[in-house]
Amino acid sequence: MASLSRRLLLTATASALFVTATACGSAVNTADGSSSDGVITLSMHNPDSKTQDPATWQLVQEFNAEHPDMKIKLEGQPVDQHEQRMTIAAQSGTLPEIFWVYDSLAKTMVKSGDLLDLTPILEENGLKAKFAPSMLAGFQQGGMQYGVPYQALITGFYYNKAILDEHRIAVPETFEDLLAAVKKLKAAGVVPIAQGANNSSFSVWAFLTMLDRFGYEAEYPKILSGEARYDNADFLRLYEHVRELAEAGAFPANMNTQTYAQAVASYTAGKAAFLDAGVWEAAKIQQSEVGPSTGFWAGPTFSDGVGEQRLVMNVPSAPFVVSAKVKEDKEKYAAVKAFIQFYYSDAGQKILVDNAQPPVTTYRPQVDSTKNPVFAAVLAEAAKPGWTSPKAQPDLVVSAATASAMYDSFYGVMGGSLSPEEAAGNVQKTIK
Template identity: 35%
Template sequence: MKKRYWKKVMVLGLTVSSAFLFAGCGKGNEAAGTTAEQSSAANQATAEASPKSKTEEGSAGNDGAAEKAYKFVFAEHVANVEEQAPQVYAVVQAYMKEHPNVTIELQGTASDDQIRNIKMAAQNGSLPELFWMEQGGAVEMANAGYLADLSKEINSDQAFMDGFLPGMLDSLKIDGKIYGIPCELQSNGIWLNKALFDQYGLELPVTYEDFIHCAEVFRSNDIIPMAQGAKDTFTAWAFENMHCRYGFFDHIDDIIAGTDQWQNDDYLKFYNRLADMRDKGVFPDNVTTMSYDQSVEAFMGGKAAMLNSGVWDTKKFDQSDLAGSIYYWWGPTFSDGIGNQNVSMKAPAHPYCVSAKVQKEDPELYAVIVDFLKFYYGEQGTGIIARDNQSIPVTKYDGEIDKEKYPVFARVMEKMNDDWESPAACPDMYIPGQLINQYRESMIGVINGIYTPEEALSYMDEQQSTIQ
């Protein structure tokens, strides 16, 4: 296996007390009044609107001097930021509370629409000032000159740089220049409802054989073995973990270079496993029409024993009646797998980027946006993300988490601190941006019965040939 792809990330350390202590050189948030409950309401804008930023004279400050007012758009990749990304919402509110002359207009849009909107906005010169973008598209935009180079502002602040987990500032570094910062850790996995496993006398699975046995027992008792929102192709998350156990990184560089193919024996074994899961009833009968949101509802409603998702659902599970029973898993190991089977996913997710236009045309507003990013990824923002919202930061944090109050978060932290290696990038962030959706579609297509494993790999080779 090509070792340069793999890393071990110590995200958070654990104490033996009733709380979890996050290890790292960052400090806990000592400022009061930084929770969402103490903050004012955010403005929600539609995806179609991208208001121009404003730098103007504002009201008098506490000393009687007039403060400049600043406004910028922060375009996120979820439709309802407050509900679907509460950690982002809370940090924005805290920053505006401390900086009353700054208005951050949160713009919520579903991820697929966000990607399309950002690409169109880049073409017509109407990019939001700060926005989420999928990795491949962000690389293309950086090369085309649409993204601000953040290197000077980041590299000149050693304390800020030291606050990040290893490798996080390298995820969108091109020719030594930093064009974005990961929005979160891309930690894909499978959620387990242990109460249902206990009810039917099942141990939590480890191997693929365990996984299939559990699925068969659940299926025979009218329980959905694993909820899967296959209507939404982006829900291929846990399958990417599995692909890493079938030599994904052993082949992908040569595939990109044109000296190997997606249709290779190792990849075929993986895609055959997807077909086997389908044929053995792992997924719900309505898998082709089930959305991601519906899959989460099925799991939280006790109708499904497992869920293909990721750590971004931690907070909602901690707030549910099932909190005491929900566990997190990296997915099954395979007896015929390729290379190391103890593979996790603790990689940087897609980036937040700043428009090059605002950097060039409005340096004062650009400085405000940089200040917000340093707040977001600094001590206060990290505390709000981890302590207040049970979300996994890309930065180091010292602080206690009550495992009695947040049992799901506590179990997730145990997984984040295990000794399973993680790739430096999730597979869908390593391949060319033009292939991300096609890669997901190839896996979901097998699950939905659209493709045979051979057809799915042939489809990927066809798509690969269009960019070589």
């Protein structure tokens, strides 16, 4: 899920939709190996799933091999173009049979009657029992199960143990620990945290988790209803802490000009101590020169935070949804049902795990920590005793405009172009 420009690049997962309908209607790439005359189309948020989302690509290939009479055509575009294209397709009644979409847009489509209720499909063959309730609860509305989780989002900081050991820095636990580590690394000429804002402002996953440590999950429904404001005193304290990190030199000098992919490359080249990312980067990091010395950390706790501090982001990313029109075609409905059953079977979830993605069902993977220590470290952090997860990543429960403003607010404070008050105020302006 790496290009979670996806997700997410899950997620996760991007900027507000400022592309034209013409641009969105073009350049839809069909992934290598998919059927050009598939019974149904799976439309994704990656122009090249084979390299950017190999787990989904492999799942489709294996499904097609096992179901030659139900072949799936796999296609995709960059996330912002994909979102705009799905919006236009919903308006014109030309949605693909199954597709990835941000949850905020999915909820709008539910209100318009564009999506299929997946409850009957989940009730077949005991499929619903394979999910923890939290993995499905976020994609329900008005008694309807309109979506199923595409992948799981586990996010935080990767860290280079060799760099930390060289400078006699313990893996941080608290914000004070992180701030002290940043100052020590900066003084030694080491980039503390790899970040890249250029065309990838969504890459603030660890900071979104910090927002939950200041009460976001309990507060956001009131913020969206107008009972409370985003620029409240609690959230402002977090933004002040982000400014403290920035002033201590936490972020690279070229943060605003480098992309997220370049930030990842700087980490895998051993040029940064920490990387703000998620589980989708585990395989790439494992294969890099820093793989043997990489660990994973859920992020700092805050003495002045709000509510539970022992939080690790381990949530369903944006959902797969199905066009309501599928029910009108028995052949297409059968193909969609078969694919969903396959995707969430143990065999399907094993394909996710084999591609360094955590399962979204109760399937228990066997991960060899000697062969895949980075992926194993991510899973271990997500399952740390006494730690819990929010129900959803903060940007996935608001509109695209608000999510985009949230990303820009963090990068604005990191880069010094916005004060904490301006940053939080800009997010509030998008909430109507």
